[in-house]
Amino acid sequence: MSQINLEIATYTVSVYNYRRQISAGNVSQNRNRTIVLTSTQLSHGIQSIITIYFSTNANTGNIGFVTTTDYFRHFIYAWLPIGEFDEIYDILRNEKPIIASYWAESDDPFNPITPSRSSQIRWVRVGTDSEPVGEGSDDETGQLAALTAALAPDLVGRKRSGLDEN
Numbered sequence: 001m002s003q004i005n006l007e008i009a010t011y012t013v014s015v016y017n018y019r020r021q022i023s024a025g026n027v028s029q030n031r032n033r034t035i036v037l038t039s040t041q042l043s044h045g046i047q048s049i050i051t052i053y054f055s056t057n058a059n060t061g062n063i064g065f066v067t068t069t070d071y072f073r074h075f076i077y078a079w080l081p082i083g084e085f086d087e088i089y090d091i092l093r094n095e096k097p098i099i100a101s102y103w104a105e106s107d108d109p110f111n112p113i114t115p116s117r118s119s120q121i122r123w124v125r126v127g128t129d130s131e132p133v134g135e136g137s138d139d140e141t142g143q144l145a146a147l148t149a150a151l152a153p154d155l156v157g158r159k160r161s162g163l164d165e166n
Contacts, residue, residue, distance in 0.1 A: 004066075006039035006048050007129070008098040013089065031056050033085040035092070037100050037126070050076040050100050052124065054085040066104050067118040076102055078124040088126045101125040 014034040022028050033054040041047045064078035080088075092098060103122040 003101060003103050004048075005099055005101045006037075006050070008037045008050075008092075008100055008126075009040045010038045011092050011098075012036045013092075031082055033082060033089075035085075035088060037098075039100070045072045046074065047072065048074040048076060050078070050102075050124070052078045052080060052088070052126075054080050054082045056082050062120070063123060064102075064121050065118050066102065066121055076100075076121065076124070078102070078121065080124075091126055091128070095128045095131075097129045099127055099129050101127075 012035070014036075015032075016034075017029065017031050020028045020030070035052045035054070037050040037052070039048040039050070062079070064076065066074060066076045068074050102124045105120040105122065
């Protein structure tokens, strides 16, 4: 088994609902979300596409699989409960760099000799790389300035007595 870590370059998000007739008078409605992550291209040319399906009917047994169509393109498919969508989407919108990781059943899921094979994955993760402790969002300074302007407008733009004179 092996863990694969990929830096994410771009992502797309889809939201959709559908109804399905199960039998006469019995209709199933499903809510679905999809996030497609594209990794940065590695130095040897390999690029991965990770598709995560979030559904009200997520299969709790099989997380997903990785497959290769050729040496340079790897596709990872995962199915997660819809309740996990908001957390992952929040990370994608607010953090950088983003690292997607998964654990493949095969010792060598990217063997170039056997393209078009597939391997089960045990887990998938979307998160950040190392970040400094206490790092806040980039716009905190702007938020603080706006809050100061709203709550104490007479302080904005005024020099502090004695400190800014020189």
